[in-house]
Amino acid sequence: MSEALLQVEHLKKYFPLGRGLKKNASFVRAVDDVSLTIAPGETLGLVGESGSGKTTLAQMILGLLPPTEGTITLDGMDIHDRSCRKEFHRSIGAVFQDPASSLNPRTTVYRSLERPLALNGYSAADARELIRETAEKVNLGWELLERFPHELSGGQQQRVSIARAIMLKPKLLVLDEPTSALDVSVQAQTLNELLDLQQRFGLAYLFITHNLSVVRYMSDRICVMYGGRIMELGETEEVYHRHVHPYTLSLLSSVPPLHPRQRDRKKYLLTGDMPSLIGELKGCRFASRCPFAREACREAEPPMRDLGKGHLAACAFAGELEFEKG
Amino acid sequence: MKKKSKLSQVLRKPLFLIGFIMLAVVILAALFAPRIALRDYAQMDLSLKFVAPCAQFPLGTDQYGRCIFSRIVYGSRIALKVGLMAVVIETGIGVTLGIIAGYYGKKLDQAIMFLTDMIWSIPPIILAMAIVLLLTPSAENVAISIALVTWAQFTKIVRVKVQAIKNLSYIQAARVYGESDLQIIVRYILPNLTSTIVILASLALPSAILSTTSMGFLSLGAQEPLPDWGMILSGGIQFIERAPWISFWPGVAIVWTVLGFNLAAEGLKELLDPRMKV
Amino acid sequence: MEEKILEVKDLSVSFDGGVQAVSGVSFDLRRGECFALVGESGCGKSTTARAILRLIRAPGRITGGRILFEDEELLGLSEGEMGKVRGRNIGMIFQNPLDSLNPVYTVGSQVSEGLMVDKMEKAQAWKLAADTFRDVKIPDAEERVRSFPHEISGGMRQRVMIGMMLCRHPKLLIADEPTTALDVTIQAGIIELMNDLRHKYDTAVLMITHDFGIVADMADRVGVMYAGQIVELGDVFTIFDHPLHPYTKLLMKALPVITKKEGRLETIPGTVPDLSKPIQGCRFADRCPDACDRCHQVSPAMTQVTPGHLCACHLVKGGEAHV
Numbered sequence A: 001m002s003e004a005l006l007q008v009e010h011l012k013k014y015f016p017l018g019r020g021l022k023k024n025a026s027f028v029r030a031v032d033d034v035s036l037t038i039a040p041g042e043t044l045g046l047v048g049e050s051g052s053g054k055t056t057l058a059q060m061i062l063g064l065l066p067p068t069e070g071t072i073t074l075d076g077m078d079i080h081d082r083s084c085r086k087e088f089h090r091s092i093g094a095v096f097q098d099p100a101s102s103l104n105p106r107t108t109v110y111r112s113l114e115r116p117l118a119l120n121g122y123s124a125a126d127a128r129e130l131i132r133e134t135a136e137k138v139n140l141g142w143e144l145l146e147r148f149p150h151e152l153s154g155g156q157q158q159r160v161s162i163a164r165a166i167m168l169k170p171k172l173l174v175l176d177e178p179t180s181a182l183d184v185s186v187q188a189q190t191l192n193e194l195l196d197l198q199q200r201f202g203l204a205y206l207f208i209t210h211n212l213s214v215v216r217y218m219s220d221r222i223c224v225m226y227g228g229r230i231m232e233l234g235e236t237e238e239v240y241h242r243h244v245h246p247y248t249l250s251l252l253s254s255v256p257p258l259h260p261r262q263r264d265r266k267k268y269l270l271t272g273d274m275p276s277l278i279g280e281l282k283g284c285r286f287a288s289r290c291p292f293a294r295e296a297c298r299e300a301e302p303p304m305r306d307l308g309k310g311h312l313a314a315c316a317f318a319g320e321l322e323f324e325k326g
Numbered sequence B: 001m002k003k004k005s006k007l008s009q010v011l012r013k014p015l016f017l018i019g020f021i022m023l024a025v026v027i028l029a030a031l032f033a034p035r036i037a038l039r040d041y042a043q044m045d046l047s048l049k050f051v052a053p054c055a056q057f058p059l060g061t062d063q064y065g066r067c068i069f070s071r072i073v074y075g076s077r078i079a080l081k082v083g084l085m086a087v088v089i090e091t092g093i094g095v096t097l098g099i100i101a102g103y104y105g106k107k108l109d110q111a112i113m114f115l116t117d118m119i120w121s122i123p124p125i126i127l128a129m130a131i132v133l134l135l136t137p138s139a140e141n142v143a144i145s146i147a148l149v150t151w152a153q154f155t156k157i158v159r160v161k162v163q164a165i166k167n168l169s170y171i172q173a174a175r176v177y178g179e180s181d182l183q184i185i186v187r188y189i190l191p192n193l194t195s196t197i198v199i200l201a202s203l204a205l206p207s208a209i210l211s212t213t214s215m216g217f218l219s220l221g222a223q224e225p226l227p228d229w230g231m232i233l234s235g236g237i238q239f240i241e242r243a244p245w246i247s248f249w250p251g252v253a254i255v256w257t258v259l260g261f262n263l264a265a266e267g268l269k270e271l272l273d274p275r276m277k278v
Numbered sequence C: 001m002e003e004k005i006l007e008v009k010d011l012s013v014s015f016d017g018g019v020q021a022v023s024g025v026s027f028d029l030r031r032g033e034c035f036a037l038v039g040e041s042g043c044g045k046s047t048t049a050r051a052i053l054r055l056i057r058a059p060g061r062i063t064g065g066r067i068l069f070e071d072e073e074l075l076g077l078s079e080g081e082m083g084k085v086r087g088r089n090i091g092m093i094f095q096n097p098l099d100s101l102n103p104v105y106t107v108g109s110q111v112s113e114g115l116m117v118d119k120m121e122k123a124q125a126w127k128l129a130a131d132t133f134r135d136v137k138i139p140d141a142e143e144r145v146r147s148f149p150h151e152i153s154g155g156m157r158q159r160v161m162i163g164m165m166l167c168r169h170p171k172l173l174i175a176d177e178p179t180t181a182l183d184v185t186i187q188a189g190i191i192e193l194m195n196d197l198r199h200k201y202d203t204a205v206l207m208i209t210h211d212f213g214i215v216a217d218m219a220d221r222v223g224v225m226y227a228g229q230i231v232e233l234g235d236v237f238t239i240f241d242h243p244l245h246p247y248t249k250l251l252m253k254a255l256p257v258i259t260k261k262e263g264r265l266e267t268i269p270g271t272v273p274d275l276s277k278p279i280q281g282c283r284f285a286d287r288c289p290d291a292c293d294r295c296h297q298v299s300p301a302m303t304q305v306t307p308g309h310l311c312a313c314h315l316v317k318g319g320e321a322h323v
Helices: A054-061 A082-091 A109-119 A124-137 A142-146 A154-166 A184-201 A212-218 A236-241 A246-254 A260-264 A295-299 B002-012 B014-031 B068-104 B106-121 B124-135 B139-150 B152-166 B169-176 B181-217 B229-237 B245-272 C045-052 C079-088 C107-117 C122-135 C154-166 C184-201 C212-218 C236-241 C246-254 C293-297
Strands: A006-016 A027-038 A043-047 A069-074 A092-095 A172-176 A204-209 A221-226 A229-235 C004-015 C019-030 C034-038 C061-069 C090-093 C172-176 C204-209 C221-226 C229-235 C303-306 C309-311
Touching (some): A054 A204, A092 A154, A229 A246, A260 C212, A260 C236, B002 B014, B106 B152, B124 B139, B169 B181, C019 C204, C079 C090, C107 C122, C154 C172, C154 C184, C184 C204, C221 C246, C229 C236
Parallel strands (some): A043 A221
Antiparallel strands (some): C004 C061, C303 C309
């Protein structure tokens, strides 16, 4: 895919363990050889449990963490190229999980929105015009802008964060669990607004969440991560209904049902804990908890298998396993 | 309005109120020393040596016939000046290093923490004495030496605070929309540190003053004829039986000042950040 | 009719400054049944749960109503008698198990301590603690009893809490968002465990949650709370298939169960009313798409629509919604 907006190639992040002057220190392989792309205007949903590396991946894409290895290209530019630093910051935006800490508590909402514009050389009058325009887009009343963040509700705070992120018309928005701190009714409103913005301005989203229903509603494609690696990647409905990776199966069957009728569905529950990501790792990372694991899984890292239509799965037996439907 | 009621609440606690009043006395003495003092602090008159406290010399005179009261009043200037200088310098060093260690982490953090631990492992007064002797004794050098041995506590506390603040979402967001490291530190991190810094500095001031007078006692501080409280006190020791007032009154001044500053600092802490532990 | 073990009648709790966190909540639990209180943050579901164990701390206060546990009025008991009810007859688990466990004791000793309160020998209590760990499916139970809370994962801690509560065979277990802090795969295991154990020991469960999925997975009956009141109550199948209250209906449609190609989620306009001020009429009226004059003036009472299905809405009458 040459027309990709974001291209992540063989990205790795190893955190050194233990401080001090020890040599040969061991590493936590938080993100280990991840490659993915996002097309313009597309939403890629990134799902995984805590410790799967999804937040570390997002931080690297946002330029907040330097990768240990690998490249990230946004709209044709290497994000670590200092010469296009300004351009990079304009092309990407971020919304984080906790709405309360996403805004500077010491300044009014208006000042929080004005700052990124000032950094990009907007005059006070131009900034005012753009803030007014953006506030309208995200349904923020003008009167709210003169308030301090603690005087707003969680949903309103999150809308300010979204406004701040989209104001400079970025091409990619990284949304890190943007609605998990919100109530269901507020979540619905926020998700709808995000979809409207995407349609109107052709924004691409990297939508990170642990909520599998939310990710299905939002995404064109879904990427499932486990233990720092991609397990399965494909179009939303493909991953939902024709998943081939046992981890995706377990994850989806863990989601509480939509109706009490589905109580007695067949569940593939995981036992044990996520394996340690320290040191040399052999074989498939999911093998220790995989109900279908065979000897070969513990021996060699499974290759990424292409099942057509962009559906990829890192399972040696992808497509050969029989999953019982719930 | 909320701030005001908080202030009056703190002032209503008698100890804090006493602290602020004691503090005010010292500051007024330093500001208006020429008006309050009865004569020049250096004016000698050997015919008037060892005069006991009387109407003309309220606190008596020393072995050179200098007025103790005037010397103590002028001495407040030295104590405050050196104390303040020391605190400003140590705050500067400590906060800067703390921010660097906390914000950048990794190797820089390790290096700064190593330095901090080293400073902390040496008895401060002995190290300070060594530094003053190296620089030649004077009031300014006392301030520098005190600052050089006490900045570590600022670094430790500021570093931990910065580590917590820098990962707040709004600071991460600021980095995403392109704020530079320096802008992040100045615009977002420092404002979050102000109350911590003010509290730490106000608590450091009385101990800096105490150290100043200790150095003066060892004749490492301001030199004669400047009226350093510690020096007056030590100078009077040999005449303690003949003229006890020479050493007694500077002692009172030191205790008064240090106690006043400590009580006031506690009050300030209660006002700004009651939960903070130092 | 099965035997009722808990009856809450007209329970009201208010906080300092007159905030009516819970007003006039009534429901009951039958032996071995799972009843879920579901609602958004601030609706009073957790406050209700705590009020049952009289764990409301000042400035909060129970201002009215009755709480009958096996026909005994809990609000009339002395603090000492109440202490015996807690743990022995009614257990409770919370959202964050790390806050509920003492960090300086091993998890095994904390479980056995509860048993020793019931005059059990130490050795026997320790053995039973290990059995309990097996019961809640903690791997290597003999090893794990000697672990400290920080040495085990969040999911394991919640299993320890469940075991600690269930080993004294309470008749009622109150679970306040027990899986909210956990990953879905861990949550699924905890839910399955709670379902198994509840049938094994015939323990009634009062489940407090914001997640309709958990309700669907566990509950026999449901109470939907809004702004301190239960607005609809009924059998779980009835509530999912025929929700009557406008709030329940909107909330169900706000759940993302579709893809973006299939349409948009329903949203609920407006915000929750300020509970520190007296509210006239129905508390949902300002946000209700179908509110009429009467809704703004008269507070609707809970009325039975069909047997066991109650709803507090003027627009719902005799089994049929006028919407």
